[in-house]
Amino acid sequence: MTFPALSPARRSHGALAAFAFSVFLASPSIGQDTNQGDRRTAAELLPASVVAYAEVARLGDVIELVTEHPLRQQIQDMPAVRAIGGSDQVRPLRDGIAAFEGGMGRPWDEALSVLTDGGIHLAFDAPTQGAALLIKSSSREQLERFRGVVLAIAQLGQGEFGIARQADYRGFTAYSLNDNIKLALVDQWFLMTNKPELGKSIIDRYVDGDKHSLAASDSFTTAMARAGDASLKAYVDVETIRSAGVAPKLYAGKTENVAAEALFGGIVANLAHTPSAVATLQIHRSGVRLALATAHQSEWESGREYFFGEDSGASAPPLLQVPDRLLAISTHRDLSQMWLHAPDLMTDKANEDLAQADTNLTTFFSGRDFGEDILGSLLPGIQVVVQRQTFDAASPQPAIKLPAFAMQFQMRTPEETTREFRRVFQNVVGFINVVGAMQGQPQLDLDFEQADSATLVTATYVPPRDEDELAAVPINYNFSPTIAFAGERMIVSSSTPLARTLTGLSAPSESKVKHPNTVAVLHADALADTLRDNKQQLVAQNMLEKGHGPDQANAEIDVLFGLLALFKEVTVELDVDEGQLKLTTDVQLQSK
Known part of the structure; x- marks a missing residue:
């Protein structure tokens, strides 16, 4: 037809x-409701052979929450x-x-x-x-x-x-x-x-x-009971899937590089043993909370105690607080122990690369063993902060403005470690200048600052001689690499102003408050401001890639800013609590 x-x-x-x-x-004829008392x-x-299960208990509540949310209009x-x-x-x-x-x-x-x-x-x-x-x-x-x-x-x-x-x-x-x-x-x-x-x-x-x-199933009932009340709950029988040989690399207990080991080593160790995993999604007026949890035992941590700390109870240092903070990460990691145990934790190919890197780094640090002497001079715990970067009107203005970032460590022996890292930093700056000169790049100028009890070794790109070039300098001018020492703290920063801000913060004090093993916070308003600083470049890229005119390109970029304006922050936490390894993500919406 x-x-x-x-x-x-x-x-x-x-x-x-x-x-x-x-x-x-x-549709057949509509009948009467039957068996309304069935409570199964x-x-x-x-x-019992089900290996993956998910349920939404009250979809109507979720629909009502979304349709009546203050941000809907x-x-x-x-x-x-x-x-x-x-x-x-x-x-x-x-x-x-x-x-x-x-x-x-x-x-x-x-x-x-x-x-x-x-x-x-x-x-x-x-x-x-x-x-x-x-x-x-x-x-x-x-x-x-x-x-x-x-x-x-x-x-x-x-x-x-x-x-x-x-x-x-x-x-x-x-x-x-x-x-x-x-x-x-x-x-x-x-x-x-x-x-x-x-x-x-x-x-x-x-x-x-x-x-x-x-x-x-005991595994199912235990996991779902721990999940509690949530908009969505899901269960996975990890043991059955692991035994069936599905995705064997995921359960092999080994990682493929140092970065993956530092970030996910504890999770990899857990997946090699845990019987099940459960996920929950909770939707509420202020945002969304996604939690992933698996059973966890300290015996499964063999070789990865650097990740969890003693009795799986290690806490990350407090998050660094700075103005215009875009991202902050804090985690407990004993980098020295991770480096020394890496041969048992990573794949053969990763260990080959690691051995070569270890040789080069030992040479760079004047024959001192990188894992035992250099990383061993730092206490467990890493703090990272990313900040929206602003530039003085009289300073060179990069066409693309990148955020500044820094890492903070605690030193075991501040006097000895300060001398070692200060010397290495100067050598790195000299190497960058030599390579940059061959490639026609601007040069870094070394300087030293003393502020109260803090010492800063700074490197700043020499500004162009022609003042007309100050408004269109290369991306290099986003960086003024700095290493700073304040008491027992060592700060490695991409910018001198951020390093100065961090040295002015008080040193973290001992606290009985239990922090997560790892925590990260992303702030939407600072991210939007950073992107807004580069709106001209975003519009130009949109026009180049999609062939749009200026008005259409601006409209598309404004959609991005409109979406970011709906969010407040995103928090991710990883911790061991009550026999569970938990990974939690909280997305917070703006209140208005």
Whole structure:
């Protein structure tokens, strides 16, 4: 059958009419609600062989929170959002929502809330390699309407109209979406799966009951109990996946370079032993919190005590507080112990690179062993801070303005370590000048500063002789490398002003407050200000890459700034607490 060409408006109405007709064909008569007293959970219906499981217990609460959020109107008022909302690009979405509402007989948000008030559950079963979707609702009518919508979508996609293929299993009718995917209504449950044998086992468990269900798994029940209340919860049977040989490198307990070891070594050690992992997503008015947790035991840390500290209880130093702070990171790492144990922790290729680096660094440090003598002169703990950088009007103005960054360490023997690192810093500056001279780069000028009890060794690029060139200097002028020593603290900074700020801070004091093992905070307002300092370059890049005119390029960049204005900060924490290794990410929204 063929259809005449339709205008966009007629095509839209024609699609809706066809969809409504398909729903009518696909939907049986609406029945009465049954088995409303069934209190069984999805985990009681799923087999114990499920290796991955996720659930959204109250989708309606999430929808209500999002639709009534104070920032919703601000987002809708964005010019880009208004333009997109009225464009033909989102017409299929608008038509899809209208068709869904027509099929469900309610507004989309109300329909989803009622349809899923018993929860949405998704599972993957290892033996059958099958996935199953289970939706529980208090309304049989909404389940039947939703079945009709799903069958209609499948029929429209295949260009077939009529009654879907059906089969009966233990008193329940199964419908075929295609050769693989089947769906059925099991009283209050909507069931869809790509493996018929998995669907049959779920129905068998519903009818007969079965003690060998996912709910009977100790690993599952323990992990989900620890997850607590959340908008979304997910579980992974790590032990089964690990034993099956899936992604063996992930569970081998070894990393491929020093940076990966310092950042993720403790997580890698944990994944080689932990039986399970659980994830939770909590959505609230002030933001979103994502947490990943695995079981953890100190015996699993063998060789990586540098990461966790004694009894897995090491705390990161306090975050550095500076004006216009863009990013701050603080972590407990014993770099000396990590370096010395690296041969047992990293791959053979990584160890070859490490051995070469160790030889070069030992030579650079006048024969002193880099791992034992140089890194061993620093106490565990690293503090990193990134700051929006501003430039004095009389100073050279780089065309691209980069943020300044610095690292702070605590020295075991300040007098000896100060001499060693001061000498090495001067040698590095000299090497940069020699290489830079051969490449026509500006030269660094060394200087020394004494401020109270702090000593700074600074390196500043010599400004151009022509004053007209001050407003368009190379990217090099973002940097004024500095090493500073203040008491037991050593600061290595990309800029002298930031180093001066840090030396003026008080030294961290002993605190009984337990900090996370690792913590990082990103501030959206400082990030936006840093990007705004470079807006001209961002617009030029947009015009070059996408061929846009100035107005269109500016509009796209303004969308980025509009999105950043919605956020306050992002905090990431890694810690061991109550027998769990936890990685938590908090995204905080602006209050207004």
